Amino acid sequence: MTAEPTRGPRRLTRAPRAAQGVGVSVARPDGTLKVTGEFAYASDMWHEDMLWGHTLRSPHAHARVLSIDIAAALAVPGVYAVLTHDDLPTSQTRYGLECLDTPVLADGVVRHHGEPVALVAADHPETARRAAARIAVDYEPLPVVHDEATALADDAPVLHPHRDDHHAPHVRHPNIVHRQPVRRGDPDAAAARADVIVTGTYTVGMQDQAFLGPESGLAVPAEDGGVDLYVATQWLHSDLRQIAPVLGLPEDKVRMTLSGVGGAFGGREDLSMQIHGCLLALRTGKPVKMVYDRFQSFFGHVHRHPATLWYEHGATREGLLTHMRCRIVLDGGAYASSSPAVVGNAASLSAGPYVVDHVDIEALALYTNNPPCGAMRGFGAVQACFAYESQMDKLAAELGLDPVEFRRRNAMSQGSRLPTGQVVDAPAPVAELLRRVKALPLPPERQWETAGAAPDVRALPGGLSNTTHGEGVVRGVGYAVGIKNVGFSEGFDDYSTARVRLEVAGGEPVATVHTAAAEVGQGGVTVQAQIVRTELGVQQVTIQPADTRVGSAGSTSASRQTYMTGGAVRHTCEAIRERVLALGRARFGGTHPAWEHAELLLEDGKVVTEAGEVLAALADVLDGQAIDIEQEFRHRPTQPFDRMTGQGFGHVQYSFAAHRAVVEVDTELGLVKVVELACAQDVGKAVNPQAVAGQIQGGTVQGLGLAVMEEILVGPDAKVRNPSFTDYLIPTILDTPTLPVDILELADHHAPYGLRGAGEAPTLSSTPAVVSAIRAATGRALTRVPVRPEHITDTP
Template sequence: MPLGAPSTLTQGAPASGGIGESTLRPDGILKVTGEFAYSSDLWHEDMLWGQILRSTVAHAEILSIDTSEALALPGVHAVLTYDDLPTGVRHYGLEIQDTPVLAHGKVRHHGEPVAVVAADHPETARRAAARIRVEYRELPVVTDEASALAPDAPLVHEHRDDHHLRHVAHPNIVHRQPIVRGDVARARGRADVVVEGEYTFGMQDQAFLGPESGLAVPEEDGGVHLYIATQWLHSDRRQMAPVLGLPEDKVRMTLAGVGGAFGGREDLSMQIHACLLALRTGRPVKIVYNRFESFFGHVHRHPATLRYEHGATRDGKLTHVACRIVLDGGAYASASPAVVGNASSLGVGPYAVDDVEIEALALYTNNPPCGAMRGFGAVQACFAYEAQMDKLAARLGLDPVEFRRLNAMEQGTVMPTGQVVDSPAPVAELLRRVKAMPMPPERQWESSEGADVRRLPGGLSNTTHGEDVVRGVGYAVGIKNVGFSEGFDDYSTARVRMEVAGGRPVASVHTAMAEVGQGGVTVHAQIARTELGIGQVTIHPADTRVGSAGSTSASRQTYVTGGAVRNACELVREQVLELGRRRFGSRHPAWATAGLLLEDGKVVTDGGEVLADLVDVLGDEAVEVEEEWRHRPTEPFDPLTGRGDGHVQYTFAAHRAVVEVDTGLGLVKVIELACAQDVGKALNPLSVIGQIQGGTAQGLGVALMEEIVVDPRTAKVRNPSFTDYLIPTILDTPDIPVDMLELADEHAPYGLRGVGEAPTLSSTPAVLAAVRDATGLELNRTPVRPEHLTGTG
């Protein structure tokens, strides 16, 4: 095993630390002290370093590639282009296999991989990549809806033959999903007020702090072992093996330390490149992106244009919603079809509306590829429909919160897709709670000790002393699905083992769940402690020696892999009790009854009588179970009407934003982002609050500062660095009080709901609503920049 590879995480000697308790992360101290081993820390004594050569143009024919100078450089062990790949499969993709491992014939976006190098030093690898000569003939670029769908538009992919094509009107459309319910034309006649709006949502980067990295080690049987920071080990392997020309059982995957993900690691980055170089050279190969390269090496959140029409009666009831959502998918499909499904099916928001017309589509362009990011299509829709709700409330003279509560969905509401919401949907209650939370005091920058400039717009830049500062308050609420949808076979696998070690009963949990910071390693131990009644639980490193856990995305891991761990623990418990019955059943009649439990390392009756110690029951035997678990099935949306029970669970969050705006300088300081969220059941309350606060901060980022800027003439990225791509720092992060509501979903393990994504939806429109309240401006795009507030841009 290479240095820096993951080790097992042993949790908690005490019998406490079960479900519902705030237990600490086993890797928390290591991370905050800088001792945690991330994938970029991996090391092998004889490893080489890999480097990728990327295209400098966005759309061009490749006329020639000359690698001779690179190969002649001392220390270079391999240079590979498309022609050097194994024969057979040379493309990959999450849903549509349209992404070449290395560019062939032409490049389709700025930064596309063209060649890879392996050398004995990272600087040598970089110098060699720079010596590869690529001759391009630039082609016209497709950058927006107009250029993509024009009759004479260049085709991003000339030869499309996939299952989406029959549902779209143009080859530059990746996927299209209409949703139609009721009769919008007739509903317009009932509306006393109709408001329209067009909204623009910028391209957001996941901005994880650990860049793409991994170490590929060739094995004696001709296979390869990849230590990798990813979100889905088995999906990576499924895409990689055909390209490597290997059966899946010869591609071994172990999760290395992950420094954040947020959707940006669902797609492959350097995985295939590192393995190809390792297999070609017979040496371990490590690849680590720098920050500049990372901006080109993973997908981003889809930028979007959204056109909405809402109607309502004078008494405030919604009559209809019509919208068109256009997502820019960039050069390759990635997860765009599923993002379209989410944006369309959740495009009305958490409101009861009988008459709906929605069209959502994703385009192929020569912009950077876009795919999964926290919120997954629902974020863009929420930004637009919440702005519309504020417009309607203003036109009707109604309080924006009370207007939302009047139209709030609830359990039993029928979604635009026809699906009945069959679990709690406390939208009105969340709005009531967040509005009732105490307001932060006025003019917080003033104190008896003097001005605290950190509380002012502009912060430590000391640009204002409060003379042009105006306060604004805004509200928003959102709805997000949990788990994979539209008929996807969403399951997870867990292996649980119980035995005696060191004179006491212990358990181990082994899954392929990617721990990317969400805290699954803590929750799995809590479940095992609760179900098995013992305190010592070891979490094994995630790898492909156990069945798939699916992706760490869609707020699904606690639901699905947690469900698998619980089921496996239940089966282990049954087998342990049966072992006890065989060994001790004749000694006490209670062994024959059904009400036996495992508690504090003992077998007890449901009345609390101790029957045996688990050490005596197990002896020198071990009980091990590997179990798959699936949530209830979903079904695909009809391609023409959008009908279908496409989602397994819904989750809701509401925000109130309080901002201070310097109207002269166009600077915004978010003072507070209060959140109320239904979490079903907080398995680890401390972790749940952290997830809500983290998602809230990401929503603030896209509201005020985060945007990948792409030149509309050349489709080149203009700000691929944290110098020019701004993310919130601790000084930008406001107070984030959280009010957790726990209304159990009877269909979910322990009644829980996925929590990580919902707060990312409503925080963005809440901030925008507060800035509108402070300035009176319409502000129909993200992020809001100073020039939008001062009228200078």
């Protein structure tokens, strides 16, 4: 910095409170582009002289690959390369999030329907598709493992006979991916004291993330022998860690940049086309673009684990829980993906947000020949929530208690101890959330009726299909509440990195933020800018594209990015502020009262309240130089669960949401109309209130989909029957009910700004709330989701 002895700070003028800091509903910078169709998603990328990649997939769920003949495919004009497992460049031919068990291309055996077998690169996508169809593969079908009975039978085929991972010693059968028990107290003695005991077996179908932007990416070979990959993903550095060894390249020669992402919900945590595109680009020496169609997409990513859950609860006449036993079996499909972590979540959260001191819990995931399953919004807690909330309704009915009152009597609060032994040391307003959601006014009944007019069929079960005019339509109201962890767990080194640059441009201070955080629609780009404005008082903030030139930000999952990357941005801004203070003191300290005032604002973190003074001071202090700092941020450490007892401080934070569902059901036709799904949720601090409400509403609707329509159908042959949006149904705007949201802000002092991850918790409780309401309307037990018409119309 060049000093001008005769020059003091410029005149500082007071400005109104900054309008775009933390706590304000700031518009998304990409919002207008997305709603007008101008935003560039990964599938919109283009490169001169680009080839197109295509994946040939197995028509069998379990088969030995006897031979592959690619001659006919190579003879197609316009084809540049055809690759099989034998063409992989290194001995590292497998990848995986937790276990390296997933082949890049089938290694002699296919283990699920749709497994990649060969790759084609051609000058046109249709040419690549036609060439792939000419590849002749000779398969020998093998016995199919499709459920617990076939997976754990004495003569069951062992799907991964050579597995070598840290979970294997804790399971009793090689087709068990992972097992986690949780034991605490004395359930047998507690059961003897129970006045009422209820049991139930519950089933959750396989749900798809159903993001609207299919998997896509562009791989560009580089002059240094490396590759530049532009891809829609959730975790750039995790992809990099898996991709580089397979390509035989050091990580610094695999340069990754996030492209436009059309939704994720966990389905982009695992690799899809990343390695395939890079292999084709390096083989041909040309850029290669791969874009899945919807059929390919259903086979190209993991899904939510289908589950079978057995539960037992006991309670006293006064409505207090005595004990709980449960067994949760998750179908992990052909490869591990994140199944071990999902098991840990399901086990540790299986009791729900209730105080129950005596538990005996077992959760496990299986290898089968069904489609691979892994991360999806809610991550194991969704399946458990449907079961324990169904049990709460059953217990309340047995005791003759109001279902909300029964839940409130057993609700955990700050200081409660979970079955894992962890004490909840932040606000846990479970009872208050239930109170609030129940207190909301109910929507008017029979909204389809208008005096003197025909019924509005859009408001009736069946909608525009016009199947009912209100005959036999019954209203039901149901409640549910759930608990979800935030962040990675069980001792994982969960951190995020942020680089912030502060400089003067055009006479005003500006900031640039660079992280590897994947913006998948959740609004991270908005939050990062809000934090910089709050911490530095700078209004002009630029968010650079996410890539691997900066340290890892972890995955955009587990409701963690605002906590972790937001925490990293804040942490880095604090370091910049300290640097500014040091520079300012060296230049102006004790010489000008205006600087002293700005200095106090910076020290006290009040830069937003009087941003004009700080902006002027920053411009003077920097005086042409830039401050550029990169730092990591970590939350407090967690620890692995004990493999035998499940005890341990496994999760860094918990979030809670409660729902009330109002449904109308045509009991004769089995049709359901969800009229309203009201949610109350504690978010600690709403950094962007409008975005938080949108996250809650989005998660709510995704849970509604699981409740009444979304399921990937897989037959006993382990083949997918409905890999399209024609047959796999997701809620449309006509299925979406009124979505009132009541947001609480009870700060968690462990977290930046006291915030609490918000995106997943509403997905848990909306599903059982809808099913509870359908039960209230029909009197049916309804132990399976999604609920189908035949579940309502069949004899109970």
